[in-house]
Structure formats: structure tokens, C-alpha cells
Amino acid sequence: MAESIDYEVGIADAEYLLAQYYRRIQKIDSAIIYFKQSALRSNKSGYTLGSSIANNGLCRVLYLLGRYKEAEKACNSALNSLKNKTLDNDLGYMTKADTHTALGTIYLRKNSIEKAQENFLTVDSMHKNKPLRPDVIAAAYQNLGGIHLDLNDLTLAENYFYRANDEFQKLPPKAAEYYLNSNNVELGKLEFKKEDFIKADSLLSNCYTFFKKIGDEQTLSELTTTLALIKIERNDFRKADDLLNEAFTLHEKNGFVLEAATDAVELAKIALLKKEFKSGLNWADKAGKLNLTLNNSVIKKDQALVLADLYSQLQNYEKAYTYQVIGNAINDSLNQVQSAEAIREIDEKYQSEQHSREIKLLKAENEIVEEQTRNQRNLLLTGIGITSLGGVFVFLLYKNRQKTNKKLREIDALKTNFFTNISHEFRTPLTLISVPIQESLEEKDLSPEKRKHFEIAQKNTVRLSSLVNQLLELSKIDSGNRKLLLQKDTPTQMIAAWSESFLYLAEQKNLNFKTEILDKKTEAYVDSDALENITVNLLGNAVKYTPYEGEIQLNVSLEKGYLTIRVKNTGDGLTNAQIKTIFNRFYQTDGQNEGAGVGLSLVKELTELHGGKISVTSEVGKWTLFEVLLCVNKAKLKNAEIKQTKNPQSLIKVPELGVNQLGEEEVLTLIGKELPLLLIVEDNEDVRILLTDTFKKEYEIVQAVNGEDGILKALETIPDIIISDLMMPIKDGIALTNTLKNDERTSHIPIILLTAKAGDENELIGIETGADDYITKPFNQKILKSKTASLVDLRKKLQSRYSQEVILKPKDIAITSVDEKFLERLQIILDEKLAESTFSTEQFSQDLHMSRMQLHRKLKALTGLSASEFIRSQRLKLAAQILKSTDINISEVGYSVGFNDHAYFSKCFKEAYNCTPSDFAEAKKSD
Known part of the structure; x- marks a missing residue:
């Protein structure tokens, strides 16, 4: 057995060496196959070190191909293989550190800066515990420096770059020279940010010479643009021109269109400074052609403005004006102009009212000045008085201060009332404007042009409403009421x-x-x-x-x-x-x-x-x-x-997915006492936690991480309301709404969709799918809570009404066509089987093809009654109807509607109608 294991380990090592060979001769597909085979064989043999090394190699190959998700998975597999080892082995320890470096680099490419930093700092900690290979620890330091450079923490960035240089110097001479120059490119950028242009110029010029010599075009194109910008800062336009020309050629050659277009714009600007206007026009034209595929607005704006300056110098003022207008127009929008006009209109509308209030304020301020003059006179008279009048002085001072403070409070109150009144006055016209716009947008035959105009108007009413709220908040702060x-x-x-x-x-x-x-x-x-x-x-x-x-x-x-x-x-x-x-x-x-x-x-x-x-x-x-x-x-x-919170002891909770942990009767009993059940469907963990914290005191919460998970949990728990994100993996909010609104078990549940995808068109899609409301992110928590509570309260009012119905009327009761069909099927079953004493909740749920839990939640949502309560209620209503319309023997009424115990029937009837069946019949006869 031992020989077999050694044999497998040997093959795994051989496959790893083959993978490295194919990697070096650039046969990447073969390298990936052998890395995977080596990892798989090592796992089967319990050869954890071999598995880690193979996955590390696989991670680095996949990273270079830009397959970051697969690379991340391979890195994590490498780290998991070493998780339970002591790592006394130098190779294992180095592999772990190198894998953390690779994983950090992957996270950098994915813009997960926090995770990247965490991995690089892990490498730093490992190095302090046990020295690592210079290239491994230096790579970690260089990346940490880059992170802090991006965050503008220049001191810490510089510290890491120099620590990286210290480690790179320990490498063999040729490798050391390459890595030191790569790191000095970053140091040059750092000095450029610090505006030490002389030092930045020196560093990057040396790097330029080195990478030019070895023909590293990618690094050369990156540093050449920065070096050119430094030359511009140092007014060396000739050298900047040469460098930007070179950068442009390299970027164009390697397919970096955005960078090439940026270089062309900068070259046009330099030509303008050098008064080479025709050359400038040529470069601006090149920038425009490159930007045709990108349609980058920044480049478009810069190109237009530099063309305006060039034509102005050439005294072609007509073209200069045209391009100046184009450049300025990119920064403007129709919405901005309309917003400014709306504010001016409001200002004019309330100018007279504001003027009258200003007069009142001025009058109040004059009274304060007069009051202060009287105060001074009183103080003078009191000052020349005798000590015995000290008490009078204090009293007068106190009274005068009281009067002054009262006037100041009146001014503050006047200002606050002004803001409050004018803000509330805005709300009515805004509502009157908004409602017709919304109704117009709902018209299906609205032309695209008119729809666009209405959407602009609607957007501005929302903006004005937001402005009103902000003014109210400011007025509260001013008055001290906030x-x-x-x-x-x-x-x-x-x-x-x-x-x-x-x-x-x-x-x-x-x-x-x-x-x-x-x-x-x-x-x-x-x-x-x-x-x-x-x-x-x-x-x-x-x-x-x-x-x-x-x-x-x-x-x-x-x-x-x-x-x-x-x-x-x-x-x-x-x-x-x-x-x-x-x-x-x-x-x-x-x-x-x-x-x-x-x-x-x-x-x-x-x-x-x-x-x-x-x-x-x-x-x-x-x-x-x-x-x-x-x-x-x-x-x-x-x-x-x-803020006082409710006593958690007073809230009866059911475990989030505790249906399988309790007996069904226990669960049904608990549900009757629990808070409304809210299902939150959101793929972002932070938003899920925020929503849970927002609603946890008023609702029992169930969470789902995507649309598919949300559908499964909705069918399992039948919540009272659902709040769902719109854009989610696997299934989105539209798919969730569509599925649940077309399922009898869940069609009654109100659904609120949350989305960052603003616009009436998107909202219309959500509402047409069956969503009960559609709220745009970033949402106001108070508004969301209010809308959620309103939908739940509406359900309770409907429950109250439906529970009074003697015979269910689907078209009056149903919220959706699916609910209508459900109620029709339910009524057919009741007509056929209600009078049978053996008819139970189990048979009821089977006939409706639902579980008892699903039937219970569905009926609870529609009528406020559990399944057993609903059956009993319908039997009693039918009994009351019989007693009203026939002279049947009262002892037989209970049996005819499914009660097999006359005493129990009389007891239930009295609880429902506050009188016995006999009294009820007599009362109806005398009517």
C-alpha cells in the first residue's frame, strides 16, 4: 500500500513538472491540464503539499489569462490544502505566502481592495514570523504600496515601495535590475503626485531607458505618458511632444484605443502651446476618429475645446465658436436647464410673500435695537445708584434679557414658519402636477417624444419634492426642533x-x-x-x-x-x-x-x-x-x-425555517400569535442586513439570497409580504414576481420591488408583472416602512370584510385572476363537502393540492382565519342562512351543516352570533 501511495505521489510531481514545462514554452492549454491532473491525483493520495503546489501553479496561469474567478478558486484550493498542516516544510510555507500574494493580486483586478490588502498583509505577517523569498515578500510590499498610492496615502505608499526595493536588491543581478525598475515606475508616479517633478522626472527617465533597452512595450507605454505629463509641468514641450508621440504609437499598436485617444488630445494641446496649429488640428482629428468607437464624453469635450482654441488662434472664429458651444454643451443637460427654470419660477411666485415676511423680520430686529438701547440706559441709571438698588438692577437686567430673548425667538419662529408654510404649500401643487403626469405615462399609445417630455417633467417633480424635504429638515435644525x-x-x-x-x-x-x-x-x-x-x-x-x-x-x-x-x-x-x-x-x-x-x-x-x-x-x-x-x-x-425599543420578551418568534423542527399543529398555533411574516429577497448581504434591521421589530423576517431562493422560501413559508431586489443572479425580481403571482399558493402576497434601475419604463415593467409597488434606490427607510405597513393593513381590512361573507364571491373578493380561480375552486369544494361531518382540514388541503401549512397561510391572508376556523365559520354561516329561510327542526340544522354534536353546534353558534340557534330562529320569524 505504501509503495502505491509513493507511486501516485511521484506521478503527481511529474505532472506538476510537465505543467511547468508547458507553461514556460507558452503551451498554456497543456499546462492547465497537467496542473489540474496533478492537483486531482494529489488530493486522492492525501498528498496535501502536492495539491497546494499544483493549485498555486494553476492559479497563476489562469490569472495571466484573465480568468480571475477560476484563478481565485484555484488559490483557495491551494490554501485549503495547507490549512491543517504545521507548515514546518519551507516549500509549503513559501507556497502559502505566494498563494496569498496571487490571491491579493486577483482581488486587486476585481477592485476588492479590502480583500487584496488583507492577503498582502498576511504575507507581511508570515515574513515577520519566518523570512520569505525576496521576490515573494517584495511583490506583497509593491502591491501594498500601489493600494496606498491609489488611496492617496503617499507616506505609507512610499514606505512600502522602498521596502520592496530592499527585497528586490537581494535577487540575482538581472532579476534585481528588472524588478527595481518596475518598482521605480511606481515611485515615479508617487513623486508626480507629490508634485516633486524633478525627482519624478529622474526616476521615470531612468526607467524609460531601461525598458526601452529590453523592449518591454507594455511598461514603456504606461510610463511614457506619465513622463510626458511631467515634462509638460516642467515646460519641456519638445520632449513631452516626443514622448507622447511614442506613447501614442505604442498604445495604437497594442490596441489601447482609449489611451491612444487621450494621447492624441494631449498632443493637440502641446501643438497649441507650441503655436503649431495645423499639427494640433491633425491630432484633434485623430482623437475624434479613435473616439468614434468609444464615444467617450471626456475625450469628446476635450477635443471640442482644444479645437475651439486652435481655430480661435487661426482666426476662424465661426468654427471656434461652434466647437466652444459643443464642448460646453457636453457639460449641460435639458434637465439642468429645466431645474434652474423651475427654481426661478418658484422664487418669483413667492417673492411677494417673502418680502412681507422680511418686513416683519426687520420690524422685529428694530424692536430689539430699541430694547438694547433702553437696556443701556437702565444700566447707566442703575450703575450710578446705590448698592441697595443692586437687587432692582438684577431684576431689570433679567426682565430685559427675557424680552430680548423673546423677540429673538419670535424671529426664529417666523423664519421657521416661513420655511414650513412655503414647503407645505409646494406639496399640493407638486401632487397635482405629478398625478396627471403619472396617468399620462401609463397610456400605452403615448408617442416616444411625449413620453420623454413627461418623464423629464416627472423627474423634476421628484427633485422638487426632495428639495422641499431638505428645506423642512433645515428649518427644524434652525428652530432647534430637530x-x-x-x-x-x-x-x-x-x-x-x-x-x-x-x-x-x-x-x-x-x-x-x-x-x-x-x-x-x-x-x-x-x-x-x-x-x-x-x-x-x-x-x-x-x-x-x-x-x-x-x-x-x-x-x-x-x-x-x-x-x-x-x-x-x-x-x-x-x-x-x-x-x-x-x-x-x-x-x-x-x-x-x-x-x-x-x-x-x-x-x-x-x-x-x-x-x-x-x-x-x-x-x-x-x-x-x-x-x-x-x-x-x-x-x-x-x-x-x-430611541426606545420593544421588549424582545414580548415578541413570540417562530424559528426562521423551523417548520421541520416543530410538529405541524405547534407551528400553526404559533403562527396565529406571531408578527406578520416578511420575506426579504436581496443578493447583497449589506442591504439584506439593513432591511432586516429596519423591519425586525414589526415583522418576523425570512431572508433569501436570490430570486430562485426567494421563490422556494415563499412557497415554503407563505409570507404576509415580500420585499425583493430587482436585479439578482439566477432569477431576478421580475421572474420572482411573475412566478409567485401566477401560483395559487402565493398569488395573494403583496410584493414590493426595490431597484437602482430608475425610470418609468422599468417601473411600468415591474407593475405590469404584478408587483404591488416599485421603489427606487437609494430608498427612504421611512417611506419603505410606511408602504409596507399600508399593504399589510390593506390585507387586514380585506380579511375583515371577507370573513363576514356568508358565501364567497370570487369577483368581489379576488385581488388577481389567480386568486379568483382559487376562490372558485374553493367554493366548489365547500358546496360539495361542507355538510359532511368528516370533512377536515387535511381533506380540504388535499382537494386544493396544498400542504396544510400553505392552505393555512393562504386562508389567513385572505380571511384572517385558520383552515379549521374557516370551515367552522362557513358551516355556522350556512346554518344561519338555513335558520333564516326554512322551518327545519333546530336539532337537525347542526347535522345538516356538518356538526355531529348538537351541544357543540349550539356552543359554537352562540359564540359567533351571541345567541342560541333557537333564539336566532325566533328572532328572524318575528322580523
Whole structure:
């Protein structure tokens, strides 16, 4: 047996060596086959080290092919093979470290920065415990440096790059030279960011010489563009021109169209600076042709503006004007113009009302000035009085201060009332505008042009409604009526969920949306409404102002009683003058910008209310960073109340999927006492947790991770309501709605769809599929809770009505055609079998082809009664009908409707109608 195992191990090693051979001669398909065979054979033989080495090799090959998902799986297999080993073996220890490096690199390509960083830091920890090969630890340091360079943490990035260089120097001379130059490219970029152009120029010029010598075109094209930008900063336009020409040639040759188009635009700008205008026109034309396939708006804008400058210098002012208009138009939109017009109209409409209020404010302020003058006179008279009048002085001072404070409060109240009244006045006309628009959009024969116009109008009514809400929030803060309502929660988890809502919007602009959210399980006291307002406003602004194919970074952490939120985006940036006024109400950086300038003012007010501060830094033409620091220590927060939660002991819970753990009768008994059952279907874990936390006090929660899982759990538990995401793997929200609304067992369940896919067309698809409501992300939690409660309450009202029906009338009762068919089948069964004393809930459920649980939940939702209660109720109603219309012997009535015990029939009848069957019959005869 031992010889057989050794034989298998030998073959596994041979297959691994074959794989490495094929990898080196670039026969990748053969290499993959042999790596897989070696791993499989090693697993069967219990040869864990061989399995790990083979999977490590497989991971690196798949990574180079761009098959990141398969590469990640191979890396995890390699690590799992070594999980339970002591790793005394140097090869095993090195393989583990190398695999973590490979896995970190994969996560970098997938933009999972937090996971990438975690793997590289693992390698660093292993190196401190036991020195690793220089190339392995250096690769980890270099990647960590790159991560911190992207995050603009330049000091830490520099530290890691130099540590990488220290390790690269230990390699054999030729390898050391290559890796040191690769790392110095990153150091050159770092110095460029630090604006040390001399040092950056020196580093990258040396790297340029080396990679030019060895013919590494990929690295050369990458560093050449950066080096050219450095030359421009140093006013060396001739050298910058040469470098950009070279970069353009390399990018065009290797099929990097976006990079080539960018180089062409920069070359046009250099030609303008060098006054070589015809050359500039030629490069701008090349940029335009390359951009035909990309349709990149940034390049289109830059090309138009540089053409405007070129034609202006050539004194062709007509063309210069045309291109200037085109360039400016790319930054504008019809919505922005209409928003500005809407705000101006509102301003004109309420100008007279505001003027009258200003007169009142001015009058009140004059009264304060007069009051202060009287105060001074009183103080003077009192000052020359004798000591015995000290008490009078104090009294007068106190009274005068009271009067002054009263006037100030009146002014504040007047301002608050003004904001509140004008905001509420907006709501009615907005509603009157919105409803006809919605009705028009529902028309199927609406022309595309009219639909577009109505959608624009609807979008702007929503924006104005949002502005009204923000103004109300600001007025509450001004008046001191806005208090913090603190609750212990996991704030970073909530932010993670809210940020997920912006992914779709970011994808629409092809933005690189990076998130690093730490401490997700750490609890702290926060006002969730304030936190949501802050987060949504900052991320909304970032998405709005980041140019096409730009980048947004969200970093969140929680430590030492403070929550830190950092939102950074590329773009035009802000000047120092703009930074000073950015938080002023109604301030806009540009008159053409969409919005009314309320959002950031509200963010600042809420941040300060939460015991925090907000700051903004920016580099013009490059990036803007907003940083919010919120106090989450309830002891330090003033003007705050702690939100009281319900006593968990008072809530009777059924285990989430506990049907198999309890007897069926026990489950049915418990369900009668439990909270409404809510099914949450959402593939994003953070959003699932946020929704669960939002509803856990009012509902029993069941969770599903995708549409298919949601369908299975809906059929198993028959919830009272479902909240589902629209875009999910395997089956989406539309498929889930379509399936459940066409199944008798679940057709009655209200469904709310959540989606980041905004637009009336998408909403119409959701509603037409059968969804009861459609809410766009980022959703307001209060509105979602209110809509959910309304749908559940509507069901309860329908239950109350249906439970009074003597004979079910499907067309009156049914919500959907599927419900109607179900009720028709149910009525046929009742007509045939209700009078049989042996007719039970078991037979009832079998005849309807449902489980007892499904029938129970279905009838409970429609009538508020369990299956057994429903049968008894229908028998008693039928008995009452017989007693009204016939003179049959009362002792026989019970038997005729399925009761085989007259005493029990009389007892049940009295409970239902508050009188005995005999009294009921006599009363009807006398009517």
C-alpha cells in the first residue's frame, strides 16, 4: 500500500513538472491540464503539499489569462490544502505566502481592495514570523504600496515601495535590475503626485531607458505618458511632444484605443502651446476618429475645446465658436436647464410673500435695537445708584434679557414658519402636477417624444419634492426642533448597504466605484435618518460630478467613539474660494449645475448636530475629498434622545425555517400569535442586513439570497409580504414576481420591488408583472416602512370584510385572476363537502393540492382565519342562512351543516352570533 501511495505521489510531481514545462514554452492549454491532473491525483493520495503546489501553479496561469474567478478558486484550493498542516516544510510555507500574494493580486483586478490588502498583509505577517523569498515578500510590499498610492496615502505608499526595493536588491543581478525598475515606475508616479517633478522626472527617465533597452512595450507605454505629463509641468514641450508621440504609437499598436485617444488630445494641446496649429488640428482629428468607437464624453469635450482654441488662434472664429458651444454643451443637460427654470419660477411666485415676511423680520430686529438701547440706559441709571438698588438692577437686567430673548425667538419662529408654510404649500401643487403626469405615462399609445417630455417633467417633480424635504429638515435644525434620535446600530453596515444603491448609477457612467468599509459588526449610537441623509447626499454629489470613466472612493471606519466617512472623486475639483463657500445654503459651484445647493448645507448642519465636523480638500482638475467625522458616543452628544425599543420578551418568534423542527399543529398555533411574516429577497448581504434591521421589530423576517431562493422560501413559508431586489443572479425580481403571482399558493402576497434601475419604463415593467409597488434606490427607510405597513393593513381590512361573507364571491373578493380561480375552486369544494361531518382540514388541503401549512397561510391572508376556523365559520354561516329561510327542526340544522354534536353546534353558534340557534330562529320569524 505504501509503495502505491509513493507511486501516485511521484506521478503527481511529474505532472506538476510537465505543467511547468508547458507553461514556460507558452503551451498554456497543456499546462492547465497537467496542473489540474496533478492537483486531482494529489488530493486522492492525501498528498496535501502536492495539491497546494499544483493549485498555486494553476492559479497563476489562469490569472495571466484573465480568468480571475477560476484563478481565485484555484488559490483557495491551494490554501485549503495547507490549512491543517504545521507548515514546518519551507516549500509549503513559501507556497502559502505566494498563494496569498496571487490571491491579493486577483482581488486587486476585481477592485476588492479590502480583500487584496488583507492577503498582502498576511504575507507581511508570515515574513515577520519566518523570512520569505525576496521576490515573494517584495511583490506583497509593491502591491501594498500601489493600494496606498491609489488611496492617496503617499507616506505609507512610499514606505512600502522602498521596502520592496530592499527585497528586490537581494535577487540575482538581472532579476534585481528588472524588478527595481518596475518598482521605480511606481515611485515615479508617487513623486508626480507629490508634485516633486524633478525627482519624478529622474526616476521615470531612468526607467524609460531601461525598458526601452529590453523592449518591454507594455511598461514603456504606461510610463511614457506619465513622463510626458511631467515634462509638460516642467515646460519641456519638445520632449513631452516626443514622448507622447511614442506613447501614442505604442498604445495604437497594442490596441489601447482609449489611451491612444487621450494621447492624441494631449498632443493637440502641446501643438497649441507650441503655436503649431495645423499639427494640433491633425491630432484633434485623430482623437475624434479613435473616439468614434468609444464615444467617450471626456475625450469628446476635450477635443471640442482644444479645437475651439486652435481655430480661435487661426482666426476662424465661426468654427471656434461652434466647437466652444459643443464642448460646453457636453457639460449641460435639458434637465439642468429645466431645474434652474423651475427654481426661478418658484422664487418669483413667492417673492411677494417673502418680502412681507422680511418686513416683519426687520420690524422685529428694530424692536430689539430699541430694547438694547433702553437696556443701556437702565444700566447707566442703575450703575450710578446705590448698592441697595443692586437687587432692582438684577431684576431689570433679567426682565430685559427675557424680552430680548423673546423677540429673538419670535424671529426664529417666523423664519421657521416661513420655511414650513412655503414647503407645505409646494406639496399640493407638486401632487397635482405629478398625478396627471403619472396617468399620462401609463397610456400605452403615448408617442416616444411625449413620453420623454413627461418623464423629464416627472423627474423634476421628484427633485422638487426632495428639495422641499431638505428645506423642512433645515428649518427644524434652525428652530432647534430637530433632535437626535439615537439608536444602537451598526452604522458602517448601514452605509455599506446605502452605497450599494449607487452601483447602478456608477455603472451608467462607467465609473470605478471603490469601497473600503471596515468595522461592519461594530455597534454604536447613531441617528440613522441623519446618517442616511449625510451618506446619500455625499455619494449622490460624487456620482453627479465625477466625469465619465472617472473614479469614486468610499472609505468608512469606526474607532474611539467616532465614525469616519471619506468620499473622494475625480473631476474638476474645487478652488480655495469655492471650498470656503461650498457649505453655504443655495451655493452652487457653477450656475449650470443641477440642484439648488441645499444638500451640502444640510450635510454640514446634520454633521454638527451629531457632534461632528466636515472638511473638504481638493486638487483643481484632479479630485475632491469630503471627510465627515461623527461622534457616536451617546455620553458626548447633546440634544439627543435614546430611541426606545420593544421588549424582545414580548415578541413570540417562530424559528426562521423551523417548520421541520416543530410538529405541524405547534407551528400553526404559533403562527396565529406571531408578527406578520416578511420575506426579504436581496443578493447583497449589506442591504439584506439593513432591511432586516429596519423591519425586525414589526415583522418576523425570512431572508433569501436570490430570486430562485426567494421563490422556494415563499412557497415554503407563505409570507404576509415580500420585499425583493430587482436585479439578482439566477432569477431576478421580475421572474420572482411573475412566478409567485401566477401560483395559487402565493398569488395573494403583496410584493414590493426595490431597484437602482430608475425610470418609468422599468417601473411600468415591474407593475405590469404584478408587483404591488416599485421603489427606487437609494430608498427612504421611512417611506419603505410606511408602504409596507399600508399593504399589510390593506390585507387586514380585506380579511375583515371577507370573513363576514356568508358565501364567497370570487369577483368581489379576488385581488388577481389567480386568486379568483382559487376562490372558485374553493367554493366548489365547500358546496360539495361542507355538510359532511368528516370533512377536515387535511381533506380540504388535499382537494386544493396544498400542504396544510400553505392552505393555512393562504386562508389567513385572505380571511384572517385558520383552515379549521374557516370551515367552522362557513358551516355556522350556512346554518344561519338555513335558520333564516326554512322551518327545519333546530336539532337537525347542526347535522345538516356538518356538526355531529348538537351541544357543540349550539356552543359554537352562540359564540359567533351571541345567541342560541333557537333564539336566532325566533328572532328572524318575528322580523
